[in-house]
Amino acid sequence: MGGRDQNDQDRRRVTGWWRASPLLRLHRPALVAVGVGLLFSVVGAAAVARWENRVNKIEFENAAETQAIVMQNGMNEYISRLLALRTLFESTNEEITRSEFETFSVRLFERHPGMLRIGWLPRVNRKERAEYEAAAITDGVSGYRIKSLQGESFAVAPQSDEYFPVFYSTQPKTSSVYGMDYATVPERRAILERARDNDRVTAIRTRLYEPREGGRLPDVLVVIPVYAKGTTRETVADRRRNLAGYVVGIFDLPLLVQSIRVTTGASPAVSVNVYPPFTGRVVSLEQIQPDYSSAATAPQSMRDVARALHWSGILKIGDTDWQVRAMPTAGGPLETSYDRAATVLIVGMLLTLSLSTYLMLASRNSRRLSLANRRVLELAQTDILTGLPNRAFFLARLDELNGRLAEGGPTFSILMLDLDRFKNVNDSLGHGAGDALLRQVAQRLKSALRAGDVLARLGGDEFAIIQEACEDQRTCSTELAGRIAKLVAEPFPLPGHRVEIGTSIGIAIAPDHGRDQEQLLKKADLALYRSKSAGRNCFTIYDEAMSVELEARNTLEGDLRDAIARCQLEVHYQPFIDALTGAQRGFEALVRWRHPTRGLIPPDQFIALAEETGLVVPLGEFVLRRACADAAGWPSELAVAVNLSPIQFKEPDLFEVICAALADSGLPPHRLEIEITESVLLERGGENHAFLERLKGIGIELALDDFGTGYSSLSYLTAFPFDKIKIDKTFIRNLTQQPRSSAIISAIVTLARGLDMSVTAEGVETREEYERLKALGVNFAQGYLFGRPQPIERILFDAPAKSSRLDAA
Numbered sequence: 001m002g003g004r005d006q007n008d009q010d011r012r013r014v015t016g017w018w019r020a021s022p023l024l025r026l027h028r029p030a031l032v033a034v035g036v037g038l039l040f041s042v043v044g045a046a047a048v049a050r051w052e053n054r055v056n057k058i059e060f061e062n063a064a065e066t067q068a069i070v071m072q073n074g075m076n077e078y079i080s081r082l083l084a085l086r087t088l089f090e091s092t093n094e095e096i097t098r099s100e101f102e103t104f105s106v107r108l109f110e111r112h113p114g115m116l117r118i119g120w121l122p123r124v125n126r127k128e129r130a131e132y133e134a135a136a137i138t139d140g141v142s143g144y145r146i147k148s149l150q151g152e153s154f155a156v157a158p159q160s161d162e163y164f165p166v167f168y169s170t171q172p173k174t175s176s177v178y179g180m181d182y183a184t185v186p187e188r189r190a191i192l193e194r195a196r197d198n199d200r201v202t203a204i205r206t207r208l209y210e211p212r213e214g215g216r217l218p219d220v221l222v223v224i225p226v227y228a229k230g231t232t233r234e235t236v237a238d239r240r241r242n243l244a245g246y247v248v249g250i251f252d253l254p255l256l257v258q259s260i261r262v263t264t265g266a267s268p269a270v271s272v273n274v275y276p277p278f279t280g281r282v283v284s285l286e287q288i289q290p291d292y293s294s295a296a297t298a299p300q301s302m303r304d305v306a307r308a309l310h311w312s313g314i315l316k317i318g319d320t321d322w323q324v325r326a327m328p329t330a331g332g333p334l335e336t337s338y339d340r341a342a343t344v345l346i347v348g349m350l351l352t353l354s355l356s357t358y359l360m361l362a363s364r365n366s367r368r369l370s371l372a373n374r375r376v377l378e379l380a381q382t383d384i385l386t387g388l389p390n391r392a393f394f395l396a397r398l399d400e401l402n403g404r405l406a407e408g409g410p411t412f413s414i415l416m417l418d419l420d421r422f423k424n425v426n427d428s429l430g431h432g433a434g435d436a437l438l439r440q441v442a443q444r445l446k447s448a449l450r451a452g453d454v455l456a457r458l459g460g461d462e463f464a465i466i467q468e469a470c471e472d473q474r475t476c477s478t479e480l481a482g483r484i485a486k487l488v489a490e491p492f493p494l495p496g497h498r499v500e501i502g503t504s505i506g507i508a509i510a511p512d513h514g515r516d517q518e519q520l521l522k523k524a525d526l527a528l529y530r531s532k533s534a535g536r537n538c539f540t541i542y543d544e545a546m547s548v549e550l551e552a553r554n555t556l557e558g559d560l561r562d563a564i565a566r567c568q569l570e571v572h573y574q575p576f577i578d579a580l581t582g583a584q585r586g587f588e589a590l591v592r593w594r595h596p597t598r599g600l601i602p603p604d605q606f607i608a609l610a611e612e613t614g615l616v617v618p619l620g621e622f623v624l625r626r627a628c629a630d631a632a633g634w635p636s637e638l639a640v641a642v643n644l645s646p647i648q649f650k651e652p653d654l655f656e657v658i659c660a661a662l663a664d665s666g667l668p669p670h671r672l673e674i675e676i677t678e679s680v681l682l683e684r685g686g687e688n689h690a691f692l693e694r695l696k697g698i699g700i701e702l703a704l705d706d707f708g709t710g711y712s713s714l715s716y717l718t719a720f721p722f723d724k725i726k727i728d729k730t731f732i733r734n735l736t737q738q739p740r741s742s743a744i745i746s747a748i749v750t751l752a753r754g755l756d757m758s759v760t761a762e763g764v765e766t767r768e769e770y771e772r773l774k775a776l777g778v779n780f781a782q783g784y785l786f787g788r789p790q791p792i793e794r795i796l797f798d799a800p801a802k803s804s805r806l807d808a809a
Helices: 002-015 028-090 098-108 129-138 186-198 236-242 253-264 302-306 339-381 391-406 422-429 431-447 473-489 517-533 544-565 607-613 616-631 654-665 685-697 714-719 729-733 739-754 767-776
Strands: 115-122 147-150 153-156 202-206 219-227 243-252 270-275 311-317 320-328 412-420 454-459 462-468 492-494 497-499 502-510 539-541 569-578 584-595 599-601 639-643 672-677 701-707 724-727 758-761 780-782
Touching (some): 028 098, 028 219, 028 243, 028 311, 028 320, 186 219, 186 236, 202 320, 236 243, 243 253, 302 320, 391 412, 412 517, 431 462, 431 473, 431 492, 544 584, 569 616, 607 616, 724 739, 729 739
Parallel strands (some): 502 539
Antiparallel strands (some): 147 153, 270 320, 492 497, 569 584, 569 780, 584 599
16 A cells, blocks of 8 residues: 555656645635625525515414304304294293294204204103103104113113103104103213203203214204293202203204305315314323314314414304314415515525626636646546556656666666456456456555555556665566566456456566666566466566567568568468278368578468467468369369468458358358367357358358367357367377377267267377277378378379378378
């Protein structure tokens, strides 16, 4: 971590003063304007909101009070009509008949739907009981008996000194309420006595003992005492003595209140809830639900009402007070909307925004320029993926160290790193996994460095390190390279996978290997190339022989380009035979380079160079066209086999090149055999599979070359349309000495037969090997035993191939 900190300090020094520029100082005027403007806007809006709330509250309370007065007046009208019945009983000496009571009651409440029923409860003593029961039966009330309430049902009342039964009622004569003695119901007896003793209208919230259809709503029992005509009622004793009976009414409270509101045209801007009277019991406000609510969407429980704007009042029914709570109807004109406050706030914020925008515009250009410079410098000197310094910073630091070196500064070394097998990870697991791997590699590399070392990612899977200030720079460099190689060789955990890679390292030391940037980088690259050529996962320090090799390699590359352009390449042909009959079945085309000064150069000295430089593409096309043209003149039973490099498979027009070679030469497609190595199958698997299917579709034979030497996988044999497997010569060399080789070849032959493929054995050099291969069931054989690669003019087609030991030697 110390090395990372030092690198950050170096970059800060290079990027300049802008990192110290504070953002708040740049926008201070605009921020002050925003703060002051918002403060005044909020204060002004709050003041207007308070005024709006006060005015709206006054309007609402006036409207709610008006609604309460209207309801009270409507309720008083109902009570007054009941009092008219009392007057009827007290104003005549004669007994009021049942028909007169029913007629007068019906007309009295004809257009008043809130009244459920009206009844007359006479005062009946023990001696009068039978008389009253007989009179009721005579009036048509069948089976009339004075009854008492026992539980939830009625029974004939026991003997008592006095009764208050329902004698007259607006209910049908078949109703079970007739004869019900109110004195046997404790709560009703209490209200009767209260009305009698106080000579006033009394009321109680009750329930009906003859339920109505559709369920029971909250009902109110109103009781009015009736005294004998001409008697005094000054004292309680007088009232008790002169009591004649009671007029009772049952109100349907919700229907009654609703009819009052409809009749009087109540304002819909006010929602009204009527709650039961308070009792001596302690009840939570949450449990108190209204007997009547004008709006179903309004709050119901008394607690919910209390939390919002509301008005409290009472609705007096007789001597009992029902609680009234009024609220502004949601969405109505009396609900506080704070429109004026919102207008003040919006106008204030718009003015504030205008002023702050004007102030910010004054500093916008300088701020944008500062941010742009900051971003450009970060991108120019930082690798986005790993967070390490990039090539630009690395080169700037290298120039700085070279400048110090010229002034007698400390020596330093450059380590160029290239990850081994990283491409395989990218191709098999995807670029996301490759990016994650690069980040982990960067962390491990940082852990191996000192505070003064510089680590940079140059691009792709290439990293570079500058190590300075060592007493023995060569020893320090090799020790660091060894640590890095060990660290990178350890497995890397990726999601769902465990990846193992390596790293090749090239080292150049200043001033031993140069004093300028170009020389040092070039020589570190040469050392890196040597490490990769030596088998990878190792490190190499530059020496002068590498420059000589590079010069020779560059010369060879130039000569190869000239050879392709001047047609100095030749195609030689090596026969392959039918293992059982010994007859020729075809020839494999092999390229040779006849150099004007160096003579015939074997392919192992220039094919790898051609693949590295991309020259294998024109070289491969030349071999393909020449082989097709030559084979067109051969006997029709002979085929020609041509190798394709993995580099050629990346060319988008490869299929068209093959088709053109066949068309130009006139060679039938079934006589052309394309050989590919297993490395082709590792890259672009889907695209290459489609390409091979196209070749197979036009009749070209496909062979898997060098089977068993690479990344052999049985899935390739089933997934790709191969016709032939070519066993690598490394298995053939040990055939007669190692039984294991025979077992491997036998397994390959058995596998090929099961997949309907033929098998060719390469590198057959002795008769013993040939006989052994025949016994194992190999289909075709190829090697020096049957003939060395020869130019076209030296091939004999009219005789079977000769198996001479001289050729094999």
